[in-house]
Amino acid sequence: MRTDTTFKRAFNEMIDVLRALDLGAELPSENVLRAQLGVSRTTVRKVLASISARGVIVSEAHRRIIREHPQQIERFPKEQTLASSEQVETSFMEWMLRDNACPGTEINEAELARKFGVATTIVREFLNRFQKYGLIEKRQNAGWVFKGFTANFALELFEIREMFEMRSARLFATLPDGSPIWKQVSAMRAAHLELLADIDARFQDFSELDSRFHRLIAAVAPNRFIESFQDVIAIVFHYHYQWNKRDERTRNEVAIREHLALIDALESRNLASIDQACRAHLTSARETLLRSIA
Template identity: 40%
Template sequence: MSKLPTTSRRCTNLLLQYIDDHVAVGEPLPTEVRMTELGQGSRTAIRSTLAYFIERGLIAGMKERQLLRKPREDDWFDVAELHSGTERLQQVLMERIYQRDLPPGAEFSEAELARASGVSTIAVREFLIGFSRHGLIEKKPRGGWRLCAFDPSFAHELGEVREMFELKAIERVAALPAGDPAFERLAELLARHEALGAAPAASHAEFPPLDREFHTFLIGLLDNRFANSLNDAVSLVFHYHYQWDKRDELPRNQYAVQEHVAILRALVARDVPAALAAMRTHLQSSRSTMLRALRNREKALREA
């Protein structure tokens, strides 16, 4: 069969995990409606997944959905395959920022980003041109790109717009029916945050990717292209500025984890006022942290 699209591959991996954990050989798969919830996909994605299961010998046919064998390791799609070109570009850029391969003011080329992400230079150029609208990166006059710095007024403006979208996302959760798959996802995010919160302090270095996943999921509930675009900029901008001041990184991450936990617990309990209050607290502390990073950077530049 032709290569499955990214959404179907994600859906397939989720359903394979469910089958491995909950379905015995000879038992039927869940109903199609239930599989759309478990796989977090559309009916079309589910049918593509079922066709894949038939091809792999997991089930006999679309109507004969009794499990013929348990999933093997090679039935799952590799995690790297689950990212679109744009997602891989964002991931590479984020990882380089986290690992300080691209410190503030660093220059980079389209070619090196294309090699690192495995996408074409044309795709990289389109992504960077589109992303440059947010002010995080700029095109150099003679070619290449540069990571930019921001002033406090930019930070305030970005924080204000972020607050509008994030609080609107909380309200969107409140409007969802009780059985919506979003609540299962919220519960899963809560469990991961609680596990990280209970882990040793050194483990909190793993927080930035989880932070991005948490906010991306919430913003995604708005189903708004402008909100999604802003979220990409927010995630990069906020974590980017943290790189200037690493002295309190772990305590800062520990505190942010607990702020996320407060938001998630309120959302799972459908306590909207508490969720809104917890989100406002989190956004305010996040903005304060970025402004402090800006002040530290400016102080370091003056003293250099």
Template identity: 40%
Template sequence: MDIGGQLPAETVLADRMDVSRTIVRSALQKLDSDKLIRWEGRNKTLIRKPEPEHRLEVEEGTLSTEELEQRFFEWILRFDVPAGTALNVAQFSRQFGVPVHNLQEFLAGLSRLGLVERRPRGGWFLLGFTSEFAIELSDFRMVLELNAVRQLLTLPPEHEIWQKLETLKQEHEDLKAVLKDRYHDFSLLDEKFHSAINSVVKNRFVLEAQKLIKLIFHYHYMWDKRDELERNAAAIEEHLEWINAILAHDVEKSEAAALKHLRRSKVTLLQSLRGHKFA
């Protein structure tokens, strides 16, 4: 590209590179932070050529469990994989570049969460994201995040979470100011916010569930685009109400704000399912 040239739209880049819009957005944000492009609303202008130091080092070896989870969920959600689909482990092994035995262990973990099931004669099939699954997951999410809020409010002033929340508050305000042009960016900020809240809980028994919750509630923003601007605007206001209550160390308002947002998230997830093949 020539200096001053315009990058294509995110959807075009995602299709051209065969990756999700989330990955494209992350790459664009890095190009913007490295001052290689100027990102203004929908316009992304090349302002200087990349140098070798701008390249990320390629990690050797197979995917980590976290990366495999992300690839698997992206595959389901990007390609509208319906419930009841047989899962070809050998094909996944080639597609994701991981050994068959690692995939078997991964699917066994998902089976404990009710997402997949072993077939009587061998192999696996997808149970899918049903409305019942979404309701159970949402209710469990409320229990975990309310517990996280209560633990967070007991932490000392020097704990890193307080600076994280101040930074997140500013990031929400910044996005709110340009939301009309960059409302697609909310899904990444939503994931970052909820991850920060949950990071204060060090309980090995909820970590696996938290990863699943994060993936489902993050990715449902990718498959349902109806009223996306309005929904994201409402969610930003709810996040800010929640953050301000925590920063004020107000237990009652913090829990009320958490419940308000989590209940609305449950409703939007169920609405997404009803408008999608997974329901």
């Protein structure tokens, strides 16, 4: 049976929506809420019914009134708001990084499904999607093989990354002054400086900023294949560094400074500087990853 994670997520969000409204106010229409929460009206109605049953709102003649602010209502815990297909990703990455890092390990769909507590269909679907990350390989009529989080993997990854990133960065040199991208670049610098100022407390926020930074650079000339490859990079860094915490703070601080240098170079529109800053960052990122694998 399908899980009701969409409902639970919408329910949690609806609590926030209600909190922002005054007592006695009329709720927005189902259609407005639908757009706001990003779900179907069917789900909105289900959430409203559920909240109504708890007495937080009352329906009267085609309108809904807020009776009390939902302070007491408990939110659904985060795990219950993730579809099984999403949970499997986390389970799998943990299995991979913690338990069975060794290359050549055979992956057994049935066993994983049992271990993760989901149907085999889900595991299968996940593995199919996960294939693009280059870490597993399918063998006809047999299971999958884990190819290993190896130095080779990192080198192949960075070879592509370098091609793509240099290509995008270089395009900034000819980007017209009026492009809206420059605004985003400048906002990106601010975000980096902000994080740098508070690096001791917030160094763990870097992973997400890193991904946003590289996606912004790639966005200078959209290419679906490059965008898809960003997913590969993002997942690798997200999980690998989550698992390997050595020198995390220093590592991130260095990367932030390299990003800032690259931003300066981009804004200078000087091709040589761009090349240099970009390559410097990629080389350093590669070395860091390689060191953490060895």
